[in-house]
Amino acid sequence: MADFQTPEFREYPAVPNTLIPNATAHLSPFVAKPEHQEQLGFPGELVDNWEEKAIDKMGDLLGKYRSLRVYLDSCVKCGSCTDKCHYFQGTSDPKNMPVARQDLMRSVYRRYFTFAGKTLSKFGLGGIVGAREMNREVLDEWYSYFHQCSQCRRCSVFCPYGIDTAEISMAAREIMDHVGLGQKYCNEILGKLQKVGNNLGLPEPALKATLAEYGEEIEDDTGLPVRLPLDVKGADILLITPSADFFAEPHIDGLMGYAKVFHEAGVSWTLSSYASEAANFSMFIGSYSNMKICAERIRDAAIELGVKRIIVGECGHAWRVAYSFWNTVAGIGSGADENDVYAQKLQKQLDHSFKQPTHICEFTYDLIQKGKLRFNKAENDHRTVTFHDSCNVARGSRMGDWAGGQFDIPRAVIKACCNNYVDMDPDSIKEKTYCCGGGGGLLTDDLMEIRVKGALPRMEALKDVSDNKGVNTLAAICAICKAQFAKVLPYYNFPMSMLVSTHQLVGEALVMTGSEQEKELMEEEAEASEED
Amino acid sequence: MSVLYALLFYVAFVLLVGGVGFKIYQYWSTPAPLKIPTTPAPTTRGGVVFRIGREVVLFESLFKSNKWIWLFGYMFHVGLALVLIRHGRYFQEVGPLLKFLQPFGIYAGFAMVAGLLGLWARRILVERIRYITGPSDHLILALLVGIGASGLMMKFVKHTDIVAVKVFFQNMMQFNLGALSLPGDPVLMLHLFLVAVLMIIFPLSKLLHAPGIFFSPTRNQVDNPREKRHIAPWAAEMEK
Numbered sequence: 038m039a040d041f042q043t044p045e046f047r048e049y050p051a052v053p054n055t056l057i058p059n060a061t062a063h064l065s066p067f068v069a070k071p072e073h074q075e076q077l078g079f080p081g082e083l084v085d086n087w088e089e090k091a092i093d094k095m096g097d098l099l100g101k102y103r104s105l106r107v108y109l110d111s112c113v114k115c116g117s118c119t120d121k122c123h124y125f126q127g128t129s130d131p132k133n134m135p136v137a138r139q140d141l142m143r144s145v146y147r148r149y150f151t152f153a154g155k156t157l158s159k160f161g162l163g164g165i166v167g168a169r170e171m172n173r174e175v176l177d178e179w180y181s182y183f184h185q186c187s188q189c190r191r192c193s194v195f196c197p198y199g200i201d202t203a204e205i206s207m208a209a210r211e212i213m214d215h216v217g218l219g220q221k222y223c224n225e226i227l228g229k230l231q232k233v234g235n236n237l238g239l240p241e242p243a244l245k246a247t248l249a250e251y252g253e254e255i256e257d258d259t260g261l262p263v264r265l266p267l268d269v270k271g272a273d274i275l276l277i278t279p280s281a282d283f284f285a286e287p288h289i290d291g292l293m294g295y296a297k298v299f300h301e302a303g304v305s306w307t308l309s310s311y312a313s314e315a316a317n318f319s320m321f322i323g324s325y326s327n328m329k330i331c332a333e334r335i336r337d338a339a340i341e342l343g344v345k346r347i348i349v350g351e352c353g354h355a356w357r358v359a360y361s362f363w364n365t366v367a368g369i370g371s372g373a374d375e376n377d378v379y380a381q382k383l384q385k386q387l388d389h390s391f392k393q394p395t396h397i398c399e400f401t402y403d404l405i406q407k408g409k410l411r412f413n414k415a416e417n418d419h420r421t422v423t424f425h426d427s428c429n430v431a432r433g434s435r436m437g438d439w440a441g442g443q444f445d446i447p448r449a450v451i452k453a454c455c456n457n458y459v460d461m462d463p464d465s466i467k468e469k470t471y472c473c474g475g476g477g478g479l480l481t482d483d484l485m486e487i488r489v490k491g492a493l494p495r496m497e498a499l500k501d502v503s504d505n506k507g508v509n510t511l512a513a514i515c516a517i518c519k520a521q522f523a524k525v526l527p528y529y530n531f532p533m534s535m536l537v538s539t540h541q542l543v544g545e546a547l548v549m550t551g552s553e554q555e556k557e558l559m560e561e562e563a564e565a566s567e568e569d
Numbered sequence: 570m571s572v573l574y575a576l577l578f579y580v581a582f583v584l585l586v587g588g589v590g591f592k593i594y595q596y597w598s599t600p601a602p603l604k605i606p607t608t609p610a611p612t613t614r615g616g617v618v619f620r621i622g623r624e625v626v627l628f629e630s631l632f633k634s635n636k637w638i639w640l641f642g643y644m645f646h647v648g649l650a651l652v653l654i655r656h657g658r659y660f661q662e663v664g665p666l667l668k669f670l671q672p673f674g675i676y677a678g679f680a681m682v683a684g685l686l687g688l689w690a691r692r693i694l695v696e697r698i699r700y701i702t703g704p705s706d707h708l709i710l711a712l713l714v715g716i717g718a719s720g721l722m723m724k725f726v727k728h729t730d731i732v733a734v735k736v737f738f739q740n741m742m743q744f745n746l747g748a749l750s751l752p753g754d755p756v757l758m759l760h761l762f763l764v765a766v767l768m769i770i771f772p773l774s775k776l777l778h779a780p781g782i783f784f785s786p787t788r789n790q791v792d793n794p795r796e797k798r799h800i801a802p803w804a805a806e807m808e809k
């Protein structure tokens with residue numbers, strides 16, 4: 038299968054690893070080609086005076102991001118975060134300890150931006166405060182280890198100062214992009230999104246055909262004319278979902294689940310071919326300007342279609358961007374200042390009695406609360422389900438009105454349509470959830486080794502409930518998690534079929550008004566009452 | 570010698586206040602362009618104050634993470650806080666609060682040093698922490714242990730004329746340079762010298778974690794991005 042070893046399950050719960058220095062120093066993603074770089078406004082290849090440029094860019098970011106400045110100063114090397122990263126747990130490489138990952142940049146910061154580092158370095162004593170010159174070796178190390186961080190923020194939960202390694206690795210990638218050393222996977226995809234409208238480069242006709250096909254499939258199953266509308270002007274709701282929902286398994290089943298819920302709720306909704314992507318990899322590369330360009334496609338589509346509400350499909354980082362950043366970068370949200378012409382342009386049009394944007398789970402949950410959805414839970418009785426909290430949803434966003442709604446709402450939705458639900462080890466869920474191993478722009482075949490190894494802690498927790506609690510179904514709410522698990526589960530001897538989309542469970546148990554399923558149920562009930 | 574020490578303390582004081590003041594200004598004036606609280610996060614300002622309060626007073630996140638580091642770190646910091654309060658008597662008249670805390674201060678000195686030694690032991694014994702420890706981390710620990718140990722020596726081994734020390738600092742604060750005279754006790758001299766060094770390196774080192782925690786966006790932001798548009802000045806420029 039591959040030229041590396043899938044890690045062995047450790048004794049559970051696991052004890053901290055013994056260090057294996059440079060265990061994954063050989064892992065680096067493919068470098069972006071000049072055309073991938075240039076389409077995002079970055080130099081095509083490593084510029085001549087890149088050392089200087091990198092330091093300049095770092096200075097620029099230090100002035101723009103308080104997080105970077107404070108975090109590079111504040112770490113006391115307490116060690117609290119050292120065993121918290123899934124990549125460290127899966128590789129034992131000390132540079133995958135969050136603080137050590139930060140130190141790859143902090144050493145350069147100290148050398149060029151602190152009094153102690155600058156002064157001591159003059160006498161060749163920079164090492165006392167861990168200061169290092171920026172050179173090729175350092176750059177290579179950055180390229181390798183800042184692409185072994187999925188920006189999942191687990192480390193930030195446990196740091197006494199909230200130091201978020203994700204902020205550092207985003208800054209590092211932004212600096213590398215600016216000197217001409219970008220990552221192929223992210224930058225190529227961002228180019229497609231900015232040109233065509235989605236990560237796949239799927240043009241409108243193909244998308245239209247695909248959606249029609251799924252509509253027919255639902256109709257065959259339910260007998261109801263469920264449609265997945267595209268580019269409908271005047272629709273109330275614009276659905277923004279990761280493009281993986283259009284072609285990958287089990288994502289598609291989730292998409293069909295949303296369509297059923299919308300149909301049952303009787304709302305008018307549409308997808309947009311211009312903004313057919315919820316994902317926004319700009320976050321991974323730490324690029325504010327690109328994040329804005331990508332999000333503005335959605336803003337423009339919403340204005341163009343005249344929708345009142347924006348709903349986001351199942352995706353982790355996309356929901357973080359939508360929930361936390363859309364209002365900032367593109368004015369998609371509520372509460373902009375009256376004089377904020379830019380943001381008001383869209384906000385005047387939206388209906389602020391709803392949360393803007395709304396997560397699809399919030400939408401479904403709301404209908405469940407109001408008693409508007411009927412489920413036949415028995416449809417999911419062959420399953421014992423557990424739920425994987427996506428890192429970006431868990432630690433970078435919220436659902437509902439209360440802190441922690443992002444944990445409660447998806448679980449409530451699943452429990453509404455499944456009889457058997459079990460949580461994994463408390464140290465591996467909710468705010469302490471482990472990344473799937475493929476987030477942060479690592480979901481590419483050239484990083485397969487780190488993806489498999491990084492999945493270890495999640496796989497261990499899954500193994501625990503599958504051995505001891507009979508769990509046979511893993512529900513996810515993120516396009517990246519789903520794609521990652523689909524690849525990685527077999528390495529750990531789990532069947533790929535155990536993976537489902539959360540709205541797939543919804544779609545399977547939903548009894549739509551007037552559907553074949555409803556008729557069958559009524560017949561069964563009639564029979565049962567005759568027997569009585 | 571006394572005048573030299575007074576000068577040293579004037580310099581140390583200016584560097585400490587100026588340096589930390591500058592860093593605080595720098596943190597304050599650097600925008601946080603995006604909403605990045607580590608969620609679940611409070612949805613109100615009051616909730617945020619409470620969250621930071623728990624971090625500062627209880628070391629909540631550290632407690633979640635690692636009970637040993639928490640224990641030693643907590644011993645050290647609480648000990649240090651009490652000892653600092655106790656040292657208030659060198660700079661002002663002893664009020665009721667100080668009087669009440671005096672006896673705790675004595676044990677606090679031991680707790681402080683014990684906590685430091687615990688943290689130091691982890692730096693040497695735990696492989697992961699040994700890996701991330703650099704020379705400056707050992708030096709800062711040595712400095713703090715030196716301060717604590719010399720202080721304890723003056724209390725329990727060889728008393729210093731603390732009344733004279735008090736007079737020294739009060740004269741110093743009134744810029745009464747002619748009247749300065751410190752007891753010529755080498756342990757006291759060492760203690761005071763190390764304290765001055767600590768004051769000087771404070772704004773230049775990881776000791777900046779003290780102001781840093783109040784400026785950490787993952788901890789001090791309100792979780793309300795959907796309800797209120799948050800935008801930094803440099804980012805707003807892009808919309809013009």
Ligand code: SF4
Nearest residue numbers: 122186187189190192
């Ligand atoms: S953000 Fe996640 S992947 Fe990155 S260092 Fe922290 S724990 Fe590891």
Ligand code: SF4
Nearest residue numbers: 112113115116118196
């Ligand atoms: S937990 Fe925070 S302060 Fe402690 S070593 Fe990690 S990053 Fe540094």
